[in-house]
Amino acid sequence: MTLDQYRSVADKLLRPFVSAADSVGLSPNGVSVLAFGFAVAAGVAFYVATPLWYALGALFVFLNGWLDLVDGALARRQNVASDGGDLLDHVLDRYADIVILAGLAAGIDNYALGLAAVTGVLMTSYLGTQIQAVGLGREYGGLLGRADRLALVGLTGFVAAFLPGELVAGLTLVGLLLVLFTIVGHLTALQRFWGAWSDL
Template sequence: MTLDQFRPLANRLLDPWVRAAKTVGATPNTVSVAAFGLAVVAAAAFYVGTPAAYAVGAVCVFFNGWLDLLDGALAREVGTASEAGDLLDHVLDRYADVVVVTGAAAGVDAFGLGLAAVTGVLLTSYLGTQAQAVGLDRVYGGLLGRADRLALVGVTAGVAAITPTVAGYSPVVALLVVFAVVGHLTAIQRFVSAWRQLA
């Protein structure tokens, strides 16, 4: 079960944010860029790796995820949803994933683990959109979708802000292990699901 199944509820909660964005004249593309900017700040905070920095990173990751939902909802509301906007959103999401995971890995000096984690994250997202490219519906589910990853990053950063170790282990290192292992398992799960529909 992943958090992506709660997308309809999140969309309803977004209504006041959509109205506010329309009021200030924000466009979906500017919201996408702002979301990416928050991911960069989060990555820098994770690299610094102090308790205060982790707290800042947790907040930035939360708002990155929220704005990532807002850009699509705003585009639908104002009637500007387009393939170009969808492309920009997905490209910035992938770069956000890369910078956040890289910042977290650099902050704990775990570059090899970070590489395994970021490839798991990227392949999960790739398999989700590749299914659409071959004529199936875009896949959001699986063991570890993007909403789940953002939630885990935010919670982990919050824990790291309180204590650098849990039971003798760094919560950030544990997060990277989860992304490395479960990310690749999710990619495989999405591949198998798409393959069965096409075979």
């Protein structure tokens, strides 16, 4: 399962948003920073962990993900795509992942589970870029890519607003999501590693 395979469809849906960003004078780097701002807002909202703030956090996550698509498309439209912009985008994406997951973990007061989840997520992303670094191309595949994770966080935030409390083994819905990210994140990282190793 990976939503990244639908990037071409997303690119078509992005066109009006890219045009709007271009018309108001936004730069791709500016959009990347704005996207990160929404990630920070999501982390804070999830830390507060009330139903209203869970719903707001979900909205902020979706805005982060959408703007993360807009920045690249805007760079191509303005013909200013660069290694520097790509670097900034990747760095802010990783910090966004950290702050969102940290907020989720802090909101349920389970920092150990948050650490396990964030390492799985970071290793998945690291393997994607490291595979590119050894000349095999950027790897987006696997069990859960970043688009999948953001979609799941957003959906979980909305559902958690209406479904508080423990569900399974003393874990809330958010806790179960972090368990999923822990297990699947590390499995995805290993899947990417094995696929790349086989291609070397």
